[in-house]
Amino acid sequence: MDHETTWLNYLPGYAATETFLRKFGLGVLGHPAEAQHVLAALLVALIMGMLAIVVRRDMGRAGENAVVPNPGISLRNLLEVVLEALYQQSRQIIGPDCARYFPVLATFGLFIFVSNCLGLIPGFKPPTDNWNTTFACGLLVFFYYNYHGLRTHGFGHLAHMANPVGQRWGWLLAPLMFPIELISHCARPLSLGVRLAANMLGDHAVLMGFLGLVPILVPLPFMVLGLMVAAVQTLVFVLLSMVYIGMATAGGHDAQADHGH
Secondary structure, X not given: OOOOOOHHHHOOOHHHHHHHHHHHOOOEOOEOOOHHHHHHHHHHHHHHHHHHHHHHHHHHHHHHHOOOOOOOOOHHHHHHHHHHHHHHHHHHHHOHHHXXXXXXXXXXXXXXXXXXXXXXOOOOOOHHHOHHHHHHHHHHHHHHHHHHHHHHHOOHHHHHHHOOOOOHHHHHHHHHHHHHHHHHHHHHHHHHHHHHXXXXXXXXXXXXXXXXXOOOOOOHHHHHHHHHHHHHHHHHXXXXXXXXXXXXXXXXXXXXXXXXX
16 A cells, blocks of 8 residues: 555545545645545544544443543543643633633544544544645634634724724724734634644654554654644644634623623
8 A cells, every 4th residue: 555545545436536526626725625635534523423422322321420430541531631621721711701612622622633643543644634624624713713703892803903902092003003913813724724734744754654664663653753743733723722712702701791790
């Protein structure tokens, strides 16, 4: 099996899917949509769905004791530890209203981590080493935090770009500050996508290189390193998403509380 061929190539209808996507699929920056990464992303979604079913069944069996962790090491315990750590981090960055945004953040984290880890399995490519996948994730974060910024502050979300200091004299700098802030916001999905895709491309290329040279034992340290890269890149993406949401909704909780009083 060469570097460009994976187990997904042997699925029925793969050739027809690849031809269709290359002809009609939309890509970013001139990068066409590829059946390899589209099917890999669907595989990741299937894996996440199976994990959710297993954990939900485990919690259902526990019944009233579902809040008590399972004895020993289990998939449910691992997910709870990871998600609890992410939730506490989101609470520190976003604030007390973080529960509204956490399901989306957790979904991003799980999707990116499972996608990254898929590339560590010989015969598979991670969806996240394709620009289309990572830019799609970056654009979703961009629209998501801007939506909640507008929901929380209304026109003030856009006004803050023109007058970040919030003072009357700040409007004098609006013709200069607004284009700078607009470019900064538009660059965020680009930076999220480039950072994730570039790191995963490099990691996957190194791992495949050593697997091709010496497929036994020698690649193991690089697989451990690849697992660390997968975790770190997932954490970076999720933390930056938290920061963007926190900046867009800053003060919203207090403002809503004051309005209620």
